[in-house]
Amino acid sequence: MADEVVLLDLWVSPFGQRCRIALAEKGVEYEYSEQSLADKSDLLLRSNPVHKKVPVLLHAGRPVCESLVILEYIDETWPPEPEKKKESPRLLPSDPYARARARFWADYVDKKLFDCQTRLWKLRAGDAAHEQAKRDMAEALGTLEAELGEGDYFGGEAFGYLDVVLVPFVAWFHAYERLAGFAVAEICPRLVAWGERCKGRDSVAKTLTDPEKVYEFALYLKAKFGAK
Template sequence: MASEVTLLDFWPSMLGIRVRVALAEKGIKYEHREEDLRNKSPLLLQMNPIHKKIPVLIHNGRPISESLNIVHYIDDVWNHDRAPLLLPSDPDQRSQARFWAHFVDQNVFSSGRRVWATKGEEQEAAKKEFMETLRLFEVELGDKPYFGGESFGYVDVSLVAFYSWFYAYETFGNFSIEEECPRLIAWAKRCMEKESVYKSLPDEKKIFEFVIQLRKKFGIE
């Protein structure tokens, strides 16, 4: 019996993007359902009654929520020979990958949002925190092609989902990520050569226009 897979998603969400990348990397066919977060569907409320948030992966009628948890689930379930493993088999390497993936959510997400959503001293502090975080990732990456070494993996999936947002961060924050973290941008461009990535990430200019609307909504302009 074939698996039935549905993703409840919202196109600019970097959390949804990482799930799309993982599904594409594994070659999983699925139904994509775009959510209106101002008018959440009964299906979303049914499948994620606690947080009522996207993304939610529905596999044979069973919901899995929280993006990193979903990516981990995808890696565990679709682990046949034809599908590349995202998490390494070595326990120490797996724990390191989980640490850095969670570090993305704890630091990149929050400071990046404050870069475009604030002004003045608060924005300057956010820019400093954001770039300090990216420098840590650049050090962790080192001279490796991907965070896990030679293979695209869990940390890459977790972080590359933010790449479409870099242009908006840079434009509203008036700074250059490439000047500060050239190896990290080279890594992102390397990831974008993968079909699973470039077909999953939205256009950066489309994200920029979306952020303009958010800033107007929040009265930042």
């Protein structure tokens, strides 16, 4: 029980998926507990009484909430062993400035990119606000591609914190294209190539949701919010 790890999550959540990827990268064994949007479990409500949402990491019965906080907790709790650095890498950079930049862009993903994504399925297609959401989404993706630059990963040559933060959203690119009417590969080819590179990692390949299922989930959300 002292080392028991449980992740309260939802299959399609990009925020939960980043936690799953981080745990896989660290080689941490854990129990996955699927949660429901419609009928939230007592365990979830007790574990995250403030926001009442996934993901929540339970470590030895103690809850850690909010995915970016969870990522840092995972990174600090399971540091790389000297002889296993390649198998259990540190996610956040060791340099303070690089660490600050990674946190800045992680915040950008959660505030800007997710906001654009949410507006795409909340707003009615053809409305002025929806058209603005489409432009904002294209701009946000372009901004992230500019930050990636010519590097293999956001941290340079090594897969790291910001890659873990952003890569679950790659599974949503198909939904963006269907809802916004643009081809992500045409406006952000390097970002798409980065996503394919990331999917070459077992931690990512085994975690990301089928894009078609993500799109079906986005349509469910559109119907729920009356934006059909």
